[in-house]
Amino acid sequence: xxxxxxxxxxxxxxxxxxxxxxxxxxxxxxxxxxxxxxxxxxxxxxxxxxxxxxxxxxxxxxxxxxxxxxxxxxxxxxxxxxxxxxxxxxxxxxxxxxxxxxxxxxxxxxxxxxxxxxxxxxxxxxxxxxxxxxxxxxxxxxxxxxxxxxxxxxxxxxxxxxxxxxxxxxxxxxxxxxxxxxxxxxxxxxxxxxxxxxxxxxxx
Amino acid sequence: xxxxxxxxxxxxxxxxxxxxxxxxxxxxxxxxxxxxxxxxxxxxxxxxxxxxxxxxxxxxxxxxxxxxxxxxxxxxxxxxxxxxxxxxxxxxxxxxxxxxxxxxxxxxxxxxxxxxxxxxxxxxxxxxxxxxxxxxxxxxxxxxxxxxxxxxxxxxxxxxxxxxxxxxxxxxxxxxxxxxxxxxxxxxxxxxxxxxxxxxxxxxxxxxxxxx
Numbered sequence: 001x002x003x004x005x006x007x008x009x010x011x012x013x014x015x016x017x018x019x020x021x022x023x024x025x026x027x028x029x030x031x032x033x034x035x036x037x038x039x040x041x042x043x044x045x046x047x048x049x050x051x052x053x054x055x056x057x058x059x060x061x062x063x064x065x066x067x068x069x070x071x072x073x074x075x076x077x078x079x080x081x082x083x084x085x086x087x088x089x090x091x092x093x094x095x096x097x098x099x100x101x102x103x104x105x106x107x108x109x110x111x112x113x114x115x116x117x118x119x120x121x122x123x124x125x126x127x128x129x130x131x132x133x134x135x136x137x138x139x140x141x142x143x144x145x146x147x148x149x150x151x152x153x154x155x156x157x158x159x160x161x162x163x164x165x166x167x168x169x170x171x172x173x174x175x176x177x178x179x180x181x182x183x184x185x186x187x188x189x190x191x192x193x194x195x196x197x198x199x200x201x202x203x204x
Numbered sequence: 205x206x207x208x209x210x211x212x213x214x215x216x217x218x219x220x221x222x223x224x225x226x227x228x229x230x231x232x233x234x235x236x237x238x239x240x241x242x243x244x245x246x247x248x249x250x251x252x253x254x255x256x257x258x259x260x261x262x263x264x265x266x267x268x269x270x271x272x273x274x275x276x277x278x279x280x281x282x283x284x285x286x287x288x289x290x291x292x293x294x295x296x297x298x299x300x301x302x303x304x305x306x307x308x309x310x311x312x313x314x315x316x317x318x319x320x321x322x323x324x325x326x327x328x329x330x331x332x333x334x335x336x337x338x339x340x341x342x343x344x345x346x347x348x349x350x351x352x353x354x355x356x357x358x359x360x361x362x363x364x365x366x367x368x369x370x371x372x373x374x375x376x377x378x379x380x381x382x383x384x385x386x387x388x389x390x391x392x393x394x395x396x397x398x399x400x401x402x403x404x405x406x407x408x409x410x411x412x413x414x415x416x
Binding site: 019020021025028082084086090122127132133178183192194 | 231233282285286308314317397401406
């Protein structure tokens with residue numbers, strides 16, 4: 001039950017884009033058409049749902065204060081948490097590289113669709129942010145961490161395709177010249193964020 | 205070579221307004237929005253980013269001939285992560301309360317697009333000193349926007365600046381006055397709308413940046 005709550009919460013209430021502004025750069029840059037936005041969104045879901053549990057395992061058994069206790073008692077008081085940034089980003093970057101090679105080998109069609117987006121995911125702050133939040137909130141089990149990763153990815157995907165759909169319609173509207181492009185995109189995201197805040201009332 | 209000849213001076217001035225990383229290049233938005241509810245964390249964040257961009261550009265520029273392009277992303281991430289760990293440890297040691305407030309956003313400097321963007325676009329093709337200037341300038345350009353946002357959000361959102369009260373207590377409704385804080389300013393969506401407005405003003409005065 002707890003896992004389901006975390007899942008729903010990370011999609012709607014703690015939405016990566018509207019509540020924490022994660023992955024804004026690619027969110028603004030790639031939301032010009034629904035098709036490409038969908039491709040990037042799906043890639044983000046996939047990578048996030050796998051890197052968060054992977055980093056959870058590393059955090060639990062290597063990085064956390066006292067985590068090395070499972071090897072021998074004498075290592076029990078070592079605190080490696082200062083290494084977590086570099087380990088997390090290394091896991092994410094190498095995982096993205098791995099996914100890229102696997103997808104290229106076994107699903108060339110999908111690979112062509114995703115194109116340049118796969119390598120870009122390594123520097124999408126939403127992915128790194130999810131891992132850091134996982135560490136900060138200290139989810140107690142692998143299942144909950146996975147649900148959090150999956151839910152955050154879906155929340156990000158939802159945000160970017162909604163934005164892309166709105167921006168496709170905006171092509172035909174009269175916008176003050178200096179606001180065209182990123183300016184109006186920010187203001188719309190702000191308004192969508194206010195709409196998403198109505199989910200805050202849900203008790204989970 | 206003079207330390208700041210006219211070309212380097214241009215590299216320095218560009219990112220402050222015409223080529224600003226936040227409002228023109230649209231880089232590094234996540235942290236720009238998240239840490240600006242108050243002026244103090246915004247300033248600490250801006251200072252950290254200036255240090256990291258400057259030195260990341262400098263180091264990558266020195267390494268640019270020795271790193272094969274296939275593995276350059278990993279090398280960049282390692283260099284940047286190393287710098288960010290240093291900054292994080294310093295913040296934890298000297299300004300612990302602000303470091304707690306910034307929480308995960310210090311770690312997210314690693315994936316701040318300004319860093320990768322400037323290293324890819326500038327440091328890999330230029331000598332170390334101009335790269336260092338470019339890194340510092342982009343950090344400062346980012347900092348200016350952060351401070352503007354922090355100023356407006358703290359002043360209207362909580363009636364104080366840098367933690368010091370600006371709006372007198374007696375003005376508030378609960379003390380028999382007429383004034384109330386604008387709670388919306390403290391919430392995430394308002395930061396987005398403010399950035400949109402800054403872009404609007406900035407592009408109105410720089411006509412050549414307007415999109416067709």
